[in-house]
Amino acid sequence: MRLPTRQIPSVLPGIRGTLRSGRPTRTLIPRLKEGDIAVIDHVDLDRATALAIVAKGVVAVVNAQPMVSGRYPNRGPETLAEAGIELIDKVGESGLETLVDGRKARILEGEIFDGEQRLTSGRALDAETLESDLEDAKQGLGSHLELFTHNSSQLLRREEDVLLHGTGVPLLDTPMEGRPVVVVADHPDLDRLLHGLKTFLHEQQPVIIAVGAAATRLTRKQLRGAVVLLGADPDVYPDSKVLTGAAEVVLAPGGAASDQAGEHLDRVGVEAKRFVSSLAPEDASLLVAYAQHPSLIVGAGLSTTLTDFLEDQRPGLAGTYLTRLALGPSLVDASAVPALSDRRPRSGRFFAPVVAAAAALLVGIPAGIWVADHDLTPEGTGSASGATRAGSAEEKSSDRDDAEAQFVADSGETLLAGKLEGSKVAVITMPGADPKSVDALTGNIKAAGGTTTGVLNVRPKLLDPDRKQYVDTLGTQLVKQLGRGDADQATYQRMGQVIGETYAGARPASSFDQPAKTAAVALLTGDLVTAKGRPSGPADLVLVVLGKDHDDTTAVEGLTEGLGASAKGLLVAAKSDSKDLQSLRDHDWPGWFGSVDGIETTTGQIAAPLALARQKSQQGGDFGASGFGGLLKD
Incomplete structure (x- = not known):
């Protein structure tokens, strides 16, 4: 008798899991479970989304689109x-339709099966293929950046009042002036970032602004009472308990219809302040924080690098970039805070200044556009007497210096009074300029009745010989765009004219025109200059403060000549031993500019505003603490 045999099924090779599909990807992620195969339709998958997928423990990701376009x-x-996740891309729309949500599947060498039935196939993405794709993508970065720059320019025109002047940004009831603020957005790495901020949150007690769903995550960590900023989509709002427990609620729909959002908040019983602009909620939250005049803004879960910006799939990418440019050194990323706080004195007195000074480098963007008349270090806060105190330590080195300091202390304000009444002065500093001297000079301009329209810091890159071709090309473009200046001038003369025509002018208007605004943004985004404070308009006088000496003074001389050709009056100021200033003086440029040496001393700091006032009626002249050019007369 033959016994029946039982067929033992062979184990088919490959990775197995349950298919989980959904569009857009952000709605799929909450449904993913450990061991699933995620099926997405997502071109150029970004890191933040990938981290969220990794956290779910999936075994494979199948993409209808190319992972790297x-x-x-x-x-x-x-x-x-x-993370060891199997990758397949380029499945296509037809292939996507066969991968039904909840179906069991098996993946082998780029093919997807249900048992032995082949469902569809794509490209298996191994390490070598991925590396090749990423290398090729670097070649396409230039054109993507060009589009990005164009979109930024268009947005700046559309949102000029918000980005440049803070118009329409709501003022909150929650006190923030002079206090640190932490802006928190939802991000896969948020738990790690908040852990790194634990000491900062405990010791500094900052105000917290939570964007959308981040408010729920903060509540779970016992961080309550935050200001909550919401976009237009109620589907991602925190629950009613979180909203009613918020210190304040701000609705920033970002250009989308907000009727549904308003109705939702009415049902919950929350009255929200409104911020009307096309900016995304994350960007709007930064501007709202900045408008309250905080001492510092820490961003947790926000884009901080160029790749972050490019990976952000929101249509408001240009707004993301311009907003961070607007905040400049006021914004620092949360990931930088632990490294800085670990090194600070426990009293915390020096924490905010250190973070603020490092912010421009850590955030990865150039500092400078102005918002809401706010700056960490207000311009023009000094005076003649203030300059006396700042310089007194150096002036004790000799009897002459002691007598000089006493003279200025008694007579400085009288000497300066009214000399610059009604004048607007743009201050331009070269790399290495002493900040204390610059502060004293701006303070004395104010004491003389003048107004500093802003401080523009020339970056070393502008003077770098290796960057000359870039400076030349940009200068040519901006001269054409401004419709002012001479495009046939040499590289640095042309760039000097651009800076002069942008921030000043022989016949300056009462406010910046559109070409000047666009040129200012180009200079800032090109990392050639940074702006400290909010430039209030074109100036009639320009003060250039020299810094460290250069072996080749071609760039400094060219910029000075260009500025002199485009400003109503120009004064160059430097320390007593400045070789760059001596080189400028050695040129036979009568009437191009006046100069003052010795600005490290109180006399030089007083002489500079007096010489600047002289440029209004009589250009030229070399003056300074040593009396190089004789007496300063009206």
């Missing part, structure tokens, strides 16, 4: 690969 080197696929 070639526009720029996005980091999402690499993040998934490093």
